[in-house]
Amino acid sequence: MSAAPDTDAPDACIVATASYIPVSRVPLIALFGHAPELLEQMADAREALMQSVYADTIHWRQTESPAGPADANDLATPPDASGILTVAVERELMLSDMALHVTRRLLATAGHHAAADTIDQIIVCQGSFEHDLTLSCACRLHCELGQGKAPFALGQLQGVSFVMALKVAAALMATDAQTRTVLIVAAERWRPPFQRTIGALTALGDGAAAVLVQTGAETGWSVRGLTVRTPAVSPGVERRLAWIDTATLTGVIDETCLQAGVSPAAIDWVLPAHLNRTLARDISAQCGLSSARTVLVDAGSTGYLCAADTPVNLDRLLHTIRPHPGQYILTWSAGFQGQAACALLQFRGGEHVRT
Amino acid sequence: MCAPEQPPALALSGVAYCLPNKIVDAHAWAARCGQSARRAAALLDNGTRCFHDAAGKSPADLATQAVRTLLAATRVAPDSIDALIYTHTIQSSIIAPPAGTAHLIQSTTGLGGALAFSVAQQNCVSPFAAIRTLRALMAQNSAIVRAIVVCADLIGPGCDHLRAIQNLALHSDGACALLLERGGACNRIESLYLYTDGRFFLAMDDDIQPVPDDRYYWSAFTTMRAALRQAGVHADQITCVLPHHVNLPGWRRLMAMLGIAQSRLFTHNFARIGHVFGADPFINFQDSDEKVVGERSLLFSSGLAGCFGAMVVRH
Numbered sequence: 001m002s003a004a005p006d007t008d009a010p011d012a013c014i015v016a017t018a019s020y021i022p023v024s025r026v027p028l029i030a031l032f033g034h035a036p037e038l039l040e041q042m043a044d045a046r047e048a049l050m051q052s053v054y055a056d057t058i059h060w061r062q063t064e065s066p067a068g069p070a071d072a073n074d075l076a077t078p079p080d081a082s083g084i085l086t087v088a089v090e091r092e093l094m095l096s097d098m099a100l101h102v103t104r105r106l107l108a109t110a111g112h113h114a115a116a117d118t119i120d121q122i123i124v125c126q127g128s129f130e131h132d133l134t135l136s137c138a139c140r141l142h143c144e145l146g147q148g149k150a151p152f153a154l155g156q157l158q159g160v161s162f163v164m165a166l167k168v169a170a171a172l173m174a175t176d177a178q179t180r181t182v183l184i185v186a187a188e189r190w191r192p193p194f195q196r197t198i199g200a201l202t203a204l205g206d207g208a209a210a211v212l213v214q215t216g217a218e219t220g221w222s223v224r225g226l227t228v229r230t231p232a233v234s235p236g237v238e239r240r241l242a243w244i245d246t247a248t249l250t251g252v253i254d255e256t257c258l259q260a261g262v263s264p265a266a267i268d269w270v271l272p273a274h275l276n277r278t279l280a281r282d283i284s285a286q287c288g289l290s291s292a293r294t295v296l297v298d299a300g301s302t303g304y305l306c307a308a309d310t311p312v313n314l315d316r317l318l319h320t321i322r323p324h325p326g327q328y329i330l331t332w333s334a335g336f337q338g339q340a341a342c343a344l345l346q347f348r349g350g351e352h353v354r355t
Numbered sequence: 356m357c358a359p360e361q362p363p364a365l366a367l368s369g370v371a372y373c374l375p376n377k378i379v380d381a382h383a384w385a386a387r388c389g390q391s392a393r394r395a396a397a398l399l400d401n402g403t404r405c406f407h408d409a410a411g412k413s414p415a416d417l418a419t420q421a422v423r424t425l426l427a428a429t430r431v432a433p434d435s436i437d438a439l440i441y442t443h444t445i446q447s448s449i450i451a452p453p454a455g456t457a458h459l460i461q462s463t464t465g466l467g468g469a470l471a472f473s474v475a476q477q478n479c480v481s482p483f484a485a486i487r488t489l490r491a492l493m494a495q496n497s498a499i500v501r502a503i504v505v506c507a508d509l510i511g512p513g514c515d516h517l518r519a520i521q522n523l524a525l526h527s528d529g530a531c532a533l534l535l536e537r538g539g540a541c542n543r544i545e546s547l548y549l550y551t552d553g554r555f556f557l558a559m560d561d562d563i564q565p566v567p568d569d570r571y572y573w574s575a576f577t578t579m580r581a582a583l584r585q586a587g588v589h590a591d592q593i594t595c596v597l598p599h600h601v602n603l604p605g606w607r608r609l610m611a612m613l614g615i616a617q618s619r620l621f622t623h624n625f626a627r628i629g630h631v632f633g634a635d636p637f638i639n640f641q642d643s644d645e646k647v648v649g650e651r652s653l654l655f656s657s658g659l660a661g662c663f664g665a666m667v668v669r670h
Contacts, residue, residue, distance in 0.1 A: 052513025057451035060413035065454040075453075124476060127452050133445070133514070134563055138476040139660035143556035150549035150662065152484045153476035156441060156449070156457035164472055171491035175362050198453050230471040232462040242453045337458035 012170040015220035016212040017315035018106035020098055021302055025086040028203055031196045050131055054193055065241055075195045083277030087196055087205035087303030090189050095130045096137040098208040099187040100144055106210040120179040121172055122151035125161035125186035125307040141185060159273050159333040160228060161307040162186050163341035167226050173215040182213045186308040198242045202275040205303025209311030219350020225260035227252040228341045244279060245338030253287045253332055256342040262328060264288040271317055271331040274299035274309050325349035362490045366539025367668055370641040371425035372531040373417050374407040374628060381405060381525060388516040397522035402603035406527035406629035409509040414448040415456045417530035418507035422464045425532040433465035438502035440489060441473040442481035444632040444658060448508045478658025479599060479633040482506045483549055483666060493537055505532040508632035517563055524601040527629030531637045545667045546585035550578045555661030565659060574663055576612045579655055582665035590614045592651055597621050597639035599656040600630040646670040
């Protein structure tokens with residue numbers, strides 16, 4: 001029931017990170033119903049077009065997904081165990097604006113780093129829509145930066161997208177001598193009619209992050225292990241619209257540690273998905289990860305940043321620590337259809353670039 | 356630093372596509388969305404006659420049908436598929452989050468052992484980008500032997516007026532599934548070249564129509580030429596060019612630029628099915644009778660934002 005095994009440890013190193021979270025916060029209680037600006041925006045033809053395609057996607061969800069027409073009920077229940085009180089809400093920038101903003105912030109800070117000189121590949125992660133039918137965020141970044149081969153986006157994995165992008169980045173670098181530096185940019189901006197609450201599980205906030213990955217770097221965070229699983233649902237098994245597969249999740253964490261020869265107890269910092277505080281603590285306990293070393297960075301205020309969750313919180317973690325060579329960060333993430341991922345990063349020394 | 360790993364030899368072992376039954380001709384489309392009869396006539400003049408209309412079906416439904424057809428036609432066991440990559444041109448060709456389209460296709464087609472995700476934002480070149488991604492993953496992980504790339508797109512009712520690309524094509528709803536196998540000898544992918552020309556980013560007018568730009572021909576030509584060079588073959592070794600179904604008159608010009616006889620352009624599906632987004636060259640691959648063992652086809656697609664992709668396949 002699980003994906004092909006893959007716990008290779010590619011020669012990829014995270015050398016710089018940046019994140020952007022909008023300052024505006026909205027209490028969960030205010031999230032129910034549509035945003036008041038929606039009706040005014042509908043007067044605009046392009047807005048009407050976007051609302052039309054959004055409505056199509058929701059109609060398909062109601063007809064295709066296991067939850068059926070009751071899917072809205074699956075979403076609307078306020079989170080009670082997530083630990084999320086407010087969510088970050090972007091009011092000005094489009095998704096690709098946020099992606100570009102955080103990328104420029106990264107490159108401005110990492111300008112002295114050799115990896116920032118030439119970006120060979122851009123990979124975008126997003127689960128929410130760009131509010132422009134034909135705009136490709138990946139192509140926009142490629143055009144604005146004027147660098148890189150054909151850019152693309154990885155998706156359909158929600159929170160797991162970033163680790164999958166890291167995996168693909170490592171694979172591209174390993175198979176193409178001309179690909180030495182990969183820019184991964186993750187961004188989310190949720191607009192009406194999409195709901196920000198995922199039942200009692202979590203609530204979605206807006207944010208973006210950029211991560212520079214280089215092969216053969218002497219400084220930074222080396223990818224020592226990486227596992228992604230996307231289990232299918234067997235016929236006849238009832239599922240809600242969104243769920244977390246904790247068995248698969250603990251499996252990928254155990255496997256990543258085992259393959260790298262690292263005891264879970266020896267991990268210096270554990271960076272869980274910031275989607276639900278109770279889940280984060282339970283997973284750490286089940287995998288023998290230290291609860292004292294499990295870092296939950298302000299998720300109660302920002303909400304769950306989905307595809308941007310892991311890179312945003314990695315950047316925020318790196319702002320607060322002074323690692324020694326050889327120390328480990330273990331990060332895990334989960335998708336809403338049981339997808340699970342884990343990455344094990346080891347500090348090589350030198351100075352990690354952060355904004 | 357280690358030397359780069361060699362990408363594995365990859366074969367396009369099977370193709371299946373799904374087109375909705377409902378067919379709408381150019382005049383009917385023009386009438387139903389307030390376009391002029393003159394525009395419909397111009398579309399016909401440029402080799403575009405009709406399109407398939409999903410009429411309420413979802414992209415996931417079309418993709419699922421294509422994958423099921425592929426599995427049945429190739430007699431491949433679903434549990435032998437190690438990866439499933441969903442690709443799409445239009446960002447909204449997915450079911451709304453938090454649901455997952457790739458997961459839904461994976462589960463309904465029984466691909467329980469597959470790593471399922473999507474590759475997008477290369478517009479109609481996304482299937483080529485997915486193959487490139489797959490090849491890199493295969494090089495790193497010997498356990499990935501067999502994979503499916505499936506693309507699906509449709510124009511929703513609220514976007515019907517956007518079906519035409521200038522007067523050069525009509526978007527057609529549909530899906531296409533590709534079976535890709537490590538080490539296959541038949542229909543081996545000899546080269547795969549992607550190029551994104553940033554000059555074309557946002558080259559759209561207020562009606563969300565691409566702005567005509569003569570530099571398109573040069574970018575399309577150089578992409579195909581690069582694929583030929585990467586494969587180590589000359590243009591005259593290509594027995595069939597499998598195009599995207601946009602701008603048939605422009606394809607005559609491209610064939611001349613490539614130095615390939617016009618008779619080798621596969622035009623059978625231009626008028627018959629319309630422009631099925633990223634699926635066109637692969638549908639043509641399936642429908643072409645020119646797949647003589649040892650000979651080669653050149654597949655090409657381009658998309659909005661200056662995305663270009665080409666591939667040489669040896670049969």
